[in-house]
Amino acid sequence: MDFLTILQILDSTIRLATPLLLACLAGLFSERAGIFDIGLEGKMLAAAFVSAAIAFVSGSVWIGLLAGIGVSVALSALHGVASITFRGNQLISGVAINFLAAGLTVVIAQDWFQQGGRTPALEGLARFSPIELPFASALADVPIFGPIYAELISGHTLIVYLALLAVPLSWYILFRTRFGLRLRAVGENPGAVDTAGVSVVGLRFAAVAICGMLCGIAGAYLATALQAGFVKDMSAGRGFIALAALIFAKWRPWHALYACLLFGFLQAIALRPNVIEEVIGFKIQIQLLDALPYILTVVILAGFVGKAIPPRAGGEPYVKER
């Protein structure tokens, strides 16, 4: 296996980890505020469809992205109304959103574009194109560093860089700002926040809105950057993998990055079975490779990664007690 192959695998790792990372951070904000969100998957899927459809119709990926964020935030608001305002069960509300998105996207896509539940392929400005960082081609011939810069670091779409930037930003917001302190507090003990004179409902809606935005970007990335258009069920369980990564990361932003990179790596090597065969010396069934991220998800969710303590008030609607 040569150096370039390694770089290519790592390059795919980053591309594939990006939607996971965005969804994982989305879940992080929501769950840190005490709202469990099993509907990440549905929000991503809805955003993927809407962003592709609107980008195709308008010819602008930016309008598509905004529309994707819009629909995801709307679904988040639905989750918020159900679980914060009406104190409903957060799991049921999330599951409902997943079903809603899985069904509606295909039905609307079929009715709209008549292409078997997909959107037409996106081209040109209707899609995010890779960004060539300065001097990438000029430096490509420099040994070691050149290929790393040109292959691995340069040449991703804007959203990839955004997602990576979101990690330190999330960390800063959560641990270095007033908003972050209150957000973490409301997920641990909403009573403490309430008696301190801060609105529990307001904070939780803010968290859910951030979650919606990030999921929207993740979905738009799937349909307008990673691929060129929407296909049925294209989120492919990424919302659930993101949840597993979130647990794996124990609800911490930097660890979320590492966890998502690990999942991204597993997805990336599944794309190159021949490389695997070359390294380990025998052939592994491609289906098994494809299943690896999901197997890891199950292992993590079954609690094999040590004790992960979720935010203490997570999943519980807040009711003022006497």
Place this chain on the structure above:
Amino acid sequence: MSDAPAIELKGISKAFGPVQANKDISIRVMPGTIHGIIGENGAGKSTLMSILYGFYKADKGEIFISGNRTEIPNSQAAIAAGIGMVFQHFKLVENFTILENVVLGAEEGALLRPSLAKARAELTRLSEEYELKTDPDALIEEIGVGMQQRVEILKALYRQADILILDEPTGVLTPAEADHLFRILRGLREQGKTIVLITHKLREIMDVTDTVSVMRRGEMTATVKTSETSPEQLAELMVGRKVLLRVDKMPAKPGKTVLEIENLRTTDDKGVERLKGVSLNVRAGEILGIAGVAGNGQSELLEILGGMTQGTGNIRLNGDELDLTGKYSDGQSRRARSIAHVPEDRQSKGLIMDFFAWENMAFGYYNDDAYNKGAFWMDNAALREDTARKMEKFDVRPPNPWLTAKNFSGGNQQKIVVAREIERSPELLLVGQPTRGVDIGAIEFIHKQIVALRDAGKAILLVSVELDEIMSLSDRIAVMFDGHIMGERLPDQTDQRELGLLMAGVDGSDALAVAVGG
């Protein structure tokens, strides 16, 4: 300072549905005083204070703070009016530091760093001024309850509260911690702060307050100067009838030995030995009280006897060995041997809080023929009838089997558990903390029932951290310390001081020497 009262409430009324929690309550609290509000559980004390802190809106009435009419629609407004509240169940974020908890909601700006720096300096100042020493960087979950309470007080002071309301502050504290708290409160009063202390413990009122208001069934029945009243008078005002503060009982007539414990040992799941060879016996018609500071092995003793954990050694009931480790070491087998158990923590071990009273009445006894029709069906009607009868007999209020356990006050919850266990007339009754969080009227009642069971010739093993309760209820007292029995005493031949020394692990003979020498 002006003559205006720090707090004046005029004609406050509040109803929750058909329940009138507060009826036309008026009260004046002068600045720089400690004002007690006493009343039984459910008398409306907490509702009144929640109105003052903006948790509820009063249906009627006005609030004046330092003479100015003030609307308090939410906690924010209460804080702005200079009111700080220390809730019975602390409102702290467990995995935050003390500093972060203090700052939460009172930050200076959007970024944390300057707020934290300011709070750190302020905490240092406050801790010097009021004897409130804390480590700002300690996590809440790693400090004791006494310290957590100090954090709640610091939170209020950091928000520049002039009025501090404490709701049942000593419920979770050891006697020493409670004394420390009262020193802090007196210090705050010196500094001109106004303190409202809500409690149902008469001794605290007598110890620390300047004036006291008594509430009963939503009404304010009296406000008096503490120096001009007595515990007996307050108890009567609270309950509405004369209350015996001492247990009224005849001398015990002990019979044959019912329970014999020999060299009982157990180790907890962290590998710490909790019982280190305990030997005891309890006779029929006798109450053996186990005194000790919480966590010295009393809980484990009760749990082994009740079939909740396992141990090694020998326990005989009426001469027959109890199974300590095998198939018959469970609670069901213990009940089959006529051992009834009122567990220490009624809310987690004695009741299921979301179940109806009648469902709770079946626990441990659901195999009783009277509750069953044939091999498969439960006779719920019979069970409900039985529950209604027991609730009536044990004066559970309201006597409604269709209420869930959590809808009863602490005292009435305990009466349900006690009724379930005592009404079986067991050979041996295990009672842990029978009156923890229970109001005076109910304490008197529960004590009477325990004594009545004793007089019926049954053996009773009582565990309590309340030394008063141990001294007044027991016929014999054993003191536990660090998994050992330090010694046994007769209640009329010992005093709180000697028992206190034994509880601290000072041996009996030494104890006397220390007492005499010191």
